[in-house]
Amino acid sequence: MSAVFKLETFRNDFSFRNSPAAIRRFPLPFAQDEYMYSVNIEPHVPGARDSVLEFAFDVDEHYVAECRERELVLAEDPRRFQALPHMMSAQWDCLELLMDSLARDYPQYFSLTKTGNRWRWINRPLELDQSFIFGDARSLPRAPLDYITRQAQGDFVLMDQREGDLWIEAGMVTTQADWSLDFDLGMTFKEWHGPVPLAHELNVFDRALKYLLNLRIGQPVRRLNWTMTVHPRLDTSPENYPQWGPDRAAVTAENAGDLVHLRVELQGLWRLPRSNAVVFGIRCYLISVRELASIPKWARRVHRVLKNLHPALVDYKGLTRYRDAVVEWLAPYDDGAPTSPGAAPE
Amino acid sequence: MMSAVKSKPSYLPLAADTGGRYHLLLGLAEGSACLLRVLQELQNFAPASWQRTQVLFASTRASAAAAEIKADPFEEIGFEGAVLFTDGAALLAHARTILERSLMGTRVYIAGPESFIGRALQLAAAFNLNKDEIRAEHIGTAARRVHCVHCRAGTEDVRTNIVRCSGCSRWLLVRDHYSHRLAAYMGVIVDAEAPGELPPIREIYS
Amino acid sequence: MNSAQTLNVVVTAIEQVTPLIKHFTLAAVGGDPLPAFSGGSHIIVVMHTPARAHRNPYSLLGSPRCLDRYEIAVRRMEESRGGSHYLHDHIRVGSRLEIAHPVNLFGLDKIARKHLLIAGGVGITPILAQLEELQDGSTPFELHYAVRSPQHAAFAQRLRERAGASLRMYYDSENQKLDIDALLSGQPLGTHVYACGPAGLIDAVVATARNLGWPGSHIHWERFAAPPVGDAFEAYLARSQRSVRIPSDRSLLESIEAAGVEVPYLCRGGVCGYCRTRVLELDGELVHNDHFLSDAEKASAASIMPCVSRARCERLVLDL
Numbered sequence: 001m002s003a004v005f006k007l008e009t010f011r012n013d014f015s016f017r018n019s020p021a022a023i024r025r026f027p028l029p030f031a032q033d034e035y036m037y038s039v040n041i042e043p044h045v046p047g048a049r050d051s052v053l054e055f056a057f058d059v060d061e062h063y064v065a066e067c068r069e070r071e072l073v074l075a076e077d078p079r080r081f082q083a084l085p086h087m088m089s090a091q092w093d094c095l096e097l098l099m100d101s102l103a104r105d106y107p108q109y110f111s112l113t114k115t116g117n118r119w120r121w122i123n124r125p126l127e128l129d130q131s132f133i134f135g136d137a138r139s140l141p142r143a144p145l146d147y148i149t150r151q152a153q154g155d156f157v158l159m160d161q162r163e164g165d166l167w168i169e170a171g172m173v174t175t176q177a178d179w180s181l182d183f184d185l186g187m188t189f190k191e192w193h194g195p196v197p198l199a200h201e202l203n204v205f206d207r208a209l210k211y212l213l214n215l216r217i218g219q220p221v222r223r224l225n226w227t228m229t230v231h232p233r234l235d236t237s238p239e240n241y242p243q244w245g246p247d248r249a250a251v252t253a254e255n256a257g258d259l260v261h262l263r264v265e266l267q268g269l270w271r272l273p274r275s276n277a278v279v280f281g282i283r284c285y286l287i288s289v290r291e292l293a294s295i296p297k298w299a300r301r302v303h304r305v306l307k308n309l310h311p312a313l314v315d316y317k318g319l320t321r322y323r324d325a326v327v328e329w330l331a332p333y334d335d336g337a338p339t340s341p342g343a344a345p346e
Numbered sequence: 347m348m349s350a351v352k353s354k355p356s357y358l359p360l361a362a363d364t365g366g367r368y369h370l371l372l373g374l375a376e377g378s379a380c381l382l383r384v385l386q387e388l389q390n391f392a393p394a395s396w397q398r399t400q401v402l403f404a405s406t407r408a409s410a411a412a413a414e415i416k417a418d419p420f421e422e423i424g425f426e427g428a429v430l431f432t433d434g435a436a437l438l439a440h441a442r443t444i445l446e447r448s449l450m451g452t453r454v455y456i457a458g459p460e461s462f463i464g465r466a467l468q469l470a471a472a473f474n475l476n477k478d479e480i481r482a483e484h485i486g487t488a489a490r491r492v493h494c495v496h497c498r499a500g501t502e503d504v505r506t507n508i509v510r511c512s513g514c515s516r517w518l519l520v521r522d523h524y525s526h527r528l529a530a531y532m533g534v535i536v537d538a539e540a541p542g543e544l545p546p547i548r549e550i551y552s
Numbered sequence: 553m554n555s556a557q558t559l560n561v562v563v564t565a566i567e568q569v570t571p572l573i574k575h576f577t578l579a580a581v582g583g584d585p586l587p588a589f590s591g592g593s594h595i596i597v598v599m600h601t602p603a604r605a606h607r608n609p610y611s612l613l614g615s616p617r618c619l620d621r622y623e624i625a626v627r628r629m630e631e632s633r634g635g636s637h638y639l640h641d642h643i644r645v646g647s648r649l650e651i652a653h654p655v656n657l658f659g660l661d662k663i664a665r666k667h668l669l670i671a672g673g674v675g676i677t678p679i680l681a682q683l684e685e686l687q688d689g690s691t692p693f694e695l696h697y698a699v700r701s702p703q704h705a706a707f708a709q710r711l712r713e714r715a716g717a718s719l720r721m722y723y724d725s726e727n728q729k730l731d732i733d734a735l736l737s738g739q740p741l742g743t744h745v746y747a748c749g750p751a752g753l754i755d756a757v758v759a760t761a762r763n764l765g766w767p768g769s770h771i772h773w774e775r776f777a778a779p780p781v782g783d784a785f786e787a788y789l790a791r792s793q794r795s796v797r798i799p800s801d802r803s804l805l806e807s808i809e810a811a812g813v814e815v816p817y818l819c820r821g822g823v824c825g826y827c828r829t830r831v832l833e834l835d836g837e838l839v840h841n842d843h844f845l846s847d848a849e850k851a852s853a854a855s856i857m858p859c860v861s862r863a864r865c866e867r868l869v870l871d872l
Contacts, residue, residue: 086662086663087662093588096588135617160662160663161659162659162661162662162663162769163476163661163769164769180495180532182495182498183493183495183523183525183528183532184525185527186525186526186527187353187525187526187527190353191353191526192353193353194353194354194523195353195521195522195523214818214824214826216557216653216655216818217587217589217653217654217655218557218587218653219557238495238496238532238534239495239496241495241496241534241535241538242496242516242535242538244538245535245538245539246538246539246541248539249539249540273587273588273589273590273654274588274589274590274616275590275662276590276593276656276659321539365762365765366765367764367765368765445741448740448741449737449738449739449740449741450736450739450740450741450743450761450764450765450766450770451764451765451766452741452765453765473665473741473742474663474664474665474741474742475741475742476767476769478767478768478769479767
């Protein structure tokens with residue numbers, strides 16, 4: 001187990017690194033040399049073997065370290081997990097989805113046995129063995145969503161569907177790219193995405209909302225989103241902005257390759273059966289610019305995408321202070337040669 | 347800096363909703379003018395609608411520059427029975443008791459400064475009233491209530507783009523991202539990336 | 553919906569619960585638990601008859617907590633195009649059926665302060681499942697159920713157990729009339745009303761609620777009307793490059809499906825908007841029978857809902 005899962009940190013000494021295998025399977029969000037928003041939703045069907053899309057919820061070499069990091073965030077700020085009272089049924093739905101998926105896709109790490117309502121969940125990497133009654137919150141040490149998401153990578157948001165809209169009313173959010181669950185709890189889908197520039201003019205959220213309102217059980221969808229982070233820091237919350245904000249000014253053209261990380265969110269959306277709610281899984285992948293540049297096609301691609309990025313996006317994604325430094329660091333890797341379409345490394 | 351935030355609330359001039367059966371009007375300070383207009387429209391539509399209409403009004407002066415506001419401006423147009431208060435909190439406490447007895451078909455109209463609207467909307471949400479049943483017009487000061495995302499304290503009556511948090515003393519950028527649940531705008535530390543470097547402070551929500 | 557997304561089930565019990573209504577119990581072939589669902593959900597039952605395929609929606613009436621079975625109730629329709637007759641006359645215990653995953657267009661509003669449930673006849677079915685969700689007692693509710701006579705009250709025992717004092721029955725045979733206006737007039741803020749049953753009942757509830765000032769978001773209804781019949785006509789599917797003939801007793805959607813072209817759908821009843829199709833050319837007029845398009849959209853004839861709407865035309869070209 002310890003050979004597979006690394007003990008690394010996402011704070012203080014930032015010991016996080018990607019193995020060569022992790023680098024090659026990284027979900028680069030750029031299929032071409034330019035980037036603009038789109039409703040880039042596609043069915044979340046099983047993808048290529050060993051890729052991040054192979055399974056419903058990807059468990060990788062950073063699993064144990066990320067779960068530890070989540071525990072640290074919650075110890076400092078318990079309000080990163082919240083659930084309005086009427087979302088209990090959705091919490092159970094999400095627990096079932098995660099447990100069923102992880103046990104099915106990673107039987108070497110997880111087991112789930114059910115005898116009617118009596119379930120037994122075993123999580124070997126985290127050394128947990130929990131018997132409980134599905135639907136009975138007293139039989140678990142924490143609220144269902146809280147309990148299971150402490151054993152999953154990425155953030156989870158539950159949205160109630162009513163009045164022709166989706167409402168953000170429960171979530172575990174510790175690895176976010178600069179948005180606050182505590183502030184946004186109770187907002188509608190479009191209100192939540194209010195601060196995103198340009199996308200509203202393109203009707204991106206109207207169309208996304210319409211699509212999600214018709215999401216069917218058993219037919220999840222996914223999309224990729226991206227930003228950049230200084231240091232492999234998962235918790236870039238507004239709450240802790242005083243801690244990570246200053247990092248942005250520390251980037252130079254010399255250290256950009258090691259300090260600056262591409263941060264890609266693999267977002268999955270599932271219809272939940274008993275609550276009819278929608279769960280939004282936001283899985284965060286980090287890779288340093290230096291690790292990216294180890295793949296020649298990616299070095300050229302990322303150099304061009306960043307160099308030509310729309311100013312409103314540079315600003316909104318928080319790249320203003322260091323975008324130029326990253327572009328300068330990558331410039332020697334870009335000989336102007338054409339890049340093949342698609343994100344796969346060559 | 348950033349393009350307009352779509353989660354900033356927008357308000358429309360109040361108009362009577364003749365599809366409603368009962369009408370509850372809540373106003374603070376300059377909001378009386380808006381409520382008067384609604385009352386007139388209701389009467390023009392159906393004089394009997396006044397029998398199913400209630401008015402709660404607080405004549406607190408929002409700022410020294412505000413014109414003097416009459417204590418009961420509603421009597422002048424012949425509407426009797428408006429309940430008068432001297433502050434918004436007492437008005438909303440009374441509104442709560444009315445909502446507890448209110449029936450489906452009720453429309454709620456709110457007029458006044460934005461922070462009064464925010465508090466009234468919080469109250470209405472507790473009764474499952476939604477945007478189809480509530481109309482709000484912003485009139486009077488644009489001063490904001492700011493929620494500090496770091497220490498979670500609320501800072502009232504903010505008129506500037508940057509404000510010192512009443513809880514943790516950090517200098518906060520007053521954003522346009524608004525939470526109906528908290529009835530407040532988001533405040534985020536403004537000088538995290540360059541501590542001590544503040545943008546010019548301007549009064550923009552007067 | 554894709555044809556790949558169906559489940560195979562076997563009929564494990566059939567009970568005649570009223571002179572017109574049969575109660576079918578279904579289990580997964582293989583005995584696995586069936587997919588979980590929320591109260592108010594329906595399944596599409598696919599029936600292959602020698603003449604044609606029927607795809608009819610039926611509400612799940614059983615408890616969402618019991619996933620070893622799905623329960624539906626089918627009323628024998630007088631002017632049926634075959635679906636309900638097929639289920640009544642040709643399906644026996646042991647018969648196999650193909651069904652789609654549950655879809656919910658009639659769910660309870662989770663933050664309502666009170667639920668007012670109004671049902672007529674077989675319309676009680678989705679409400680039975682909703683009642684199961686209300687058993688935790690966290691939100692007050694009332695159920696008003698109108699039927700022809702006591703022998704036509706389906707699932708009366710189950711209703712009394714689940715709704716108790718909150719149940720009120722109205723027997724047409726005993727001249728007990730459901731006074732919708734009185735019922736809707738005195739409801740506290742935050743009440744949601746849910747109606748399922750004959751078109752007349754639903755129309756009356758919706759119209760009365762609107763008249764009394766209820767906002768649309770607090771008025772919920774579920775209609776499972778069979779698609780209306782009409783004159784036969786032809787349509788040309790531009791992208792598939794085929795011509796489709798629509799007989800008088802088959803819907804446009806069914807005819808397109810019979811021609812081997814798939815159209816996304818959810819409710820098959822003109823409510824959800826999922827099958828909305830662009831009209832590329834029209835020489836004639838569309839007959840809109842749906843409840844989804846706005847009046848302006850219907851007038852513009854730019855779109856049609858093939859599940860229930862038809863046309864009277866010389867030429868109709870669709871973007872399919």
